[in-house]
Amino acid sequence: MQKVGHLLKAGEYQIEPGVTPRQLVAQLVEGKSISYRFTLIEGSTFKQLRQRLAESEVLIHETDGLSDEQLMTALGLEGQHPEGRFLANTYQFQRGMTDLDLLRRAYQLQEKVLTEEWQARAEKFESKVLPYKDPYEALIMASIVEKETGLSSERPVIAGVFVRRMQIGMRLQTDPTVIYGMGDKYKGNIRRKDLRTPTPYNTYTIPGLPPTPIAMVGREAIKAALHPEGEKWLYFVAKGDGSHQFSATLKQHNKAVREYQLKRKASYRSAPE
Known part of the structure; x- marks a missing residue:
């Protein structure tokens, strides 16, 4: 021995x-x-991620008691907003790893994936250049796409709707951004008053993209934001089965709303009124 x-x-x-x-x-x-696993869930927020990290019985906790700002400083990312900065993925680790180390890995992987996808982005969408100034704006769009659909096949089409709206100067008017801007005020339903109440994230009242991502994203959502697809769609409505009905005109959209949305008395729009 x-x-x-x-x-x-x-x-x-x-x-x-x-x-x-x-x-x-x-x-x-x-x-x-x-070996243990920790999954950063697509579409979850940084607040939800921190809660799940705190519940881990295997990770060593170094972030307990830190504010989001202090946590980012501890990662060497002072001044950066944490939302969307960590790649939604499953990470393997062994006992002894700290929550800070895991976040560092997720951040580094996010930077790698975002750089790779940005370099491979589509040159144009419908003869126009993509409306992003930098990779971070693409990440913001990816987070909206991630919150709008969980269907892999729909991500590029949803991205196409929002890119097309930006290209023609139309507001995004997407409910997930409103919900994010409401924070703890959101109680499961959006009222017309909420759509009219300005916040930095209310895309019914602000032009273009919100200032930061609104959720964690995976590679597929980033790829979709940088490779939008679809016909001349400008609107979509949830069918109630996880998929969406896409429309090119407001008349078609209103018909789809009556068919799918009003029947189930939903308040979810993701389209202008």
């Missing part, structure tokens, strides 16, 4: 019943310790 002692790797191991000393030594030398 002394001859291999320096080869043994520290870690947390699962020892099966009946394992022999030789097998145990081989396991410790190989270093296959127990």
Whole structure:
């Protein structure tokens, strides 16, 4: 045992019943310790992410008691808004990792993915250049797309609707941004008063994109924001089964609203009135 002692790797191991000393030594030398997973959920907010980190019984907690600003400073990202900065993905780690280390990994991966997708972005959409000044604006759009649909096939089409609205100077008028701007005031329903109440995130009252992302995003949403698709769609309404009905004119959209939305007495619009 002394001859291999320096080869043994520290870690947390699962020892099966009946394992022999030789097998145990081989396991410790190989270093296959127990691996855990933590998933950053697509469409979740940074507030929700922090809550899930705090509930982890495996991670070492270094961010407890820190404000969002202090947390970003601890990551070396002073002054950056945390929303959307961490890639929605599943991360494997071993016991002993800190929540700060995990966030650092997620941030670095987000930067890598965003850079790769930005470099591979579509040159134009319907003969016009994409309406983003920089990768961060594409990330903001990706977060809106992420909140609007969970269907992979719809992401590029949803992005196409919003890119087209921006290209013609139309307001985005998307409910998830309103909800984000309401913060704790949101109680599960949006009223007409809320649509008219200005916040930095209310895209019914502000032109263009909100100032920051509104959720965590995965690679697919970023790719969709940078490769929008679809016909001449300007409107969409939820069907109630997770998918959407797309329309090119307000007349078509109003018909779709009557067919899908009013029947189920929903308040979700994601389209101008």
